[in-house]
Amino acid sequence: MAKLRERLERIVSEDPRAADLPGGPAGPGEKACLWRPEELFVYECDALTLTPSRPEIVVFPRSTEQVSRIVRECRTDGVPFVPRGAGTGLSGGAHAMPGSVVIELSRMRSILELDPHDRIAVVQPGVVNAELSRAAAPHGLFYAPDPSSQQACTIGGNVAENAGGPHTLKHGTTTNHVLALELVLPDGEVLRLGHRSAMAPGYDLVGVVVGSEGTLGIVTEVTVRLEPLPEGVETLLVIFADVVSACRAVGAIIRSGLVPSALEIVDQRTIAAVEDSVYAAGLPRDAGAVLIAELDGVARALPSQVERVRGLCADAGAQEVRIAEDDSQRALFWRARKGAFGAMGRLAPDLYVHDAVVPRVALPEILAQVCEIGDRYRLKLSNVFHAGDGNLHPNISFDRRDADELERVMAAGREILEVCVAAGGVITGEHGVGNEKREFIHLVFDEADLAAMEKLRDAFNPDGLCNPGKILPTPRACAEANPKTRGYDEVLQG
Numbered sequence: 001m002a003k004l005r006e007r008l009e010r011i012v013s014e015d016p017r018a019a020d021l022p023g024g025p026a027g028p029g030e031k032a033c034l035w036r037p038e039e040l041f042v043y044e045c046d047a048l049t050l051t052p053s054r055p056e057i058v059v060f061p062r063s064t065e066q067v068s069r070i071v072r073e074c075r076t077d078g079v080p081f082v083p084r085g086a087g088t089g090l091s092g093g094a095h096a097m098p099g100s101v102v103i104e105l106s107r108m109r110s111i112l113e114l115d116p117h118d119r120i121a122v123v124q125p126g127v128v129n130a131e132l133s134r135a136a137a138p139h140g141l142f143y144a145p146d147p148s149s150q151q152a153c154t155i156g157g158n159v160a161e162n163a164g165g166p167h168t169l170k171h172g173t174t175t176n177h178v179l180a181l182e183l184v185l186p187d188g189e190v191l192r193l194g195h196r197s198a199m200a201p202g203y204d205l206v207g208v209v210v211g212s213e214g215t216l217g218i219v220t221e222v223t224v225r226l227e228p229l230p231e232g233v234e235t236l237l238v239i240f241a242d243v244v245s246a247c248r249a250v251g252a253i254i255r256s257g258l259v260p261s262a263l264e265i266v267d268q269r270t271i272a273a274v275e276d277s278v279y280a281a282g283l284p285r286d287a288g289a290v291l292i293a294e295l296d297g298v299a300r301a302l303p304s305q306v307e308r309v310r311g312l313c314a315d316a317g318a319q320e321v322r323i324a325e326d327d328s329q330r331a332l333f334w335r336a337r338k339g340a341f342g343a344m345g346r347l348a349p350d351l352y353v354h355d356a357v358v359p360r361v362a363l364p365e366i367l368a369q370v371c372e373i374g375d376r377y378r379l380k381l382s383n384v385f386h387a388g389d390g391n392l393h394p395n396i397s398f399d400r401r402d403a404d405e406l407e408r409v410m411a412a413g414r415e416i417l418e419v420c421v422a423a424g425g426v427i428t429g430e431h432g433v434g435n436e437k438r439e440f441i442h443l444v445f446d447e448a449d450l451a452a453m454e455k456l457r458d459a460f461n462p463d464g465l466c467n468p469g470k471i472l473p474t475p476r477a478c479a480e481a482n483p484k485t486r487g488y489d490e491v492l493q494g
């Protein structure tokens, strides 16, 4: 591995074209590779902390050509490699087993083009989600997919996970906003997929790569659609005695034909954690749940829509409706919502953020069952979720050093997923399958479906070296041919 590291270091630090790269040459203190145990500590996991393990090397390329050369070197040595953005993933997608190389894209962070006429941006994969919207704002535009982690997560990670966010309800997920991609294949070849006009003929390979969780190659450039900033925005904070009533209100709003830009529910335990934290926004601590409902569009149309939402919430049992008075109060509500996972760090050392989708009509009943499961397993379970999409996030706060509690966390998690699938839902809405839910993918797809997916993956990634062990188990033939990828399943099984 020392020899491989030296080769990778040279690719990055001795690049004769470094001065001409979009991000320029490496800044002071920016190492090409990390490899000392203490440096690798933060690469043991992403935001799913259940199965930590350390890679051998982390390398920081600064260009597509460097990524391609790094991949070729890894392949020559038969070493698995794992693309990584900001490491905020919640399903272990960027998890790297011992003996592997992490290729971190965070230094490819330039916005290469922002075209207000065609409303598109061309960005490197390490651009942070929120930075793109900040850069587009002076042109009256924004990038719509807004994961709650948007101050940290990267566009490359968003593409790989097909990330969603509170405003997915109206604007769609990442896949609806990606027009074209540059992809370094696991053999080092560079492909350009899709077209900035959104009219690419042939197979929709952009659609295949979005959501592929880094198993088909490494995304090195992304062309995205930008949206015009809405003329008007209204944000309501609706207070309910319990989370089930809030879910009923969401069902009624959707049935009414209104198209809010966001419908988010925060339950009582989450409110308490948020109000005790730096994200405090004056949420009512005695509420059973709050619904954040946002409407946007033509300013003149909004007052009547606000009244309709207010009426529908009252019918569902709302106790009070507060309306954000200005942009700074609106920002406060969203800061509280988007900071909720972080605030839960106050409740316990570990947080298991679940992610499942159910038909919206089933929300009240499923939420009641999820809470019952949490109680039955004696767990600290809270809910903060994209209710308008039926996308649940039951969050379990726990301490993984307590073996008995950890066992209950895992058993409850399985039951929650089973209940959601039985109601006609799926095992993930936006966080991906990663290594976390590989064993649950059978709940949604049968053998023939999975075999087709395996064939697709093998066409891009035939020897399984690119992000092994994610989404689907490593194919047996690859594992036999390459003991280094076989090791992955053993690591996961502990």
Ligand SMILES: Cc1cc2nc3c(=O)[nH]c(=O)nc-3n(C[C@H](O)[C@H](O)[C@H](O)COP(=O)(O)OP(=O)(O)OC[C@H]3O[C@@H](n4cnc5c(N)ncnc54)[C@H](O)[C@@H]3O)c2cc1C
Pocket (backbone or CB within 6 Å): 046, 047, 082, 083, 084, 085, 086, 087, 088, 089, 090, 092, 093, 094, 105, 125, 146, 147, 148, 149, 152, 153, 154, 155, 156, 157, 158, 159, 160, 161, 162, 163, 164, 165, 166, 213, 214, 215, 217, 218, 219, 220, 341, 342, 430, 431, 467, 470
């Ligand atoms: C507090 C918090 C809130 C969150 N809220 C949301 C939310 O509202 N909506 C949502 O969808 N997610 C959410 N997430 C999950 C996470 O932020 C997203 O999945 C995000 O898209 C991951 O981006 P990242 O840059 O951190 O990627 P990483 O975690 O580094 O990687 C994620 C996956 O992408 C792959 N990958 C990364 N970069 C590339 C690349 N350039 N080419 C190919 N593959 C690549 C990795 O191999 C891995 O499989 C949240 C996470 C946290 C911690």
